[in-house]
Amino acid sequence: MKSQIRRFQKKDAREVASLISNTIFTINIKDYSHEHLETIAAMYTPEKLESNAEIKTIFIAKVEGKIVGTATIQDDYISGVFVLPEYIGKGIGKLLMETVEHYVLNRGVERVRLDSSITAQAFYEERGYVVAIVKPGTIAMHKDLRK
Numbered sequence: 279m280k281s282q283i284r285r286f287q288k289k290d291a292r293e294v295a296s297l298i299s300n301t302i303f304t305i306n307i308k309d310y311s312h313e314h315l316e317t318i319a320a321m322y323t324p325e326k327l328e329s330n331a332e333i334k335t336i337f338i339a340k341v342e343g344k345i346v347g348t349a350t351i352q353d354d355y356i357s358g359v360f361v362l363p364e365y366i367g368k369g370i371g372k373l374l375m376e377t378v379e380h381y382v383l384n385r386g387v388e389r390v391r392l393d394s395s396i397t398a399q400a401f402y403e404e405r406g407y408v409v410a411i412v413k414p415g416t417i418a419m420h421k422d423l424r425k
Contacts, residue, residue, distance in 0.1 A: 286336035291324035349374040
């Protein structure tokens, strides 16, 4: 499957918001209440994505013209990593993480952090992230990029 990674553009906001909502209500529903997921989805409206793009770097993954994944980085903190359910396990998330890690490593960042959902913990551990703190509903993780 040929995928393309590029920087988020404001014209992507609606499609990315839809992707995130679709993913959390399909994938994360097994680990979280509907109410909790509503709170998460509210953080990723098209308007909030456009605003975030002014202070954070957001990447998107496209396959055959369709946005299928996204990941965000600000300084050393990774967030907003989502892949459409039908593309999970096809290398999109891995490619997004490699892109984000390479991006920050080129800017002198040697260690990255993220807060994983319960659902995604194994995905991050497979990529070398280690658990720092387990909090209710989230797992704080980090990775040293120079290893």
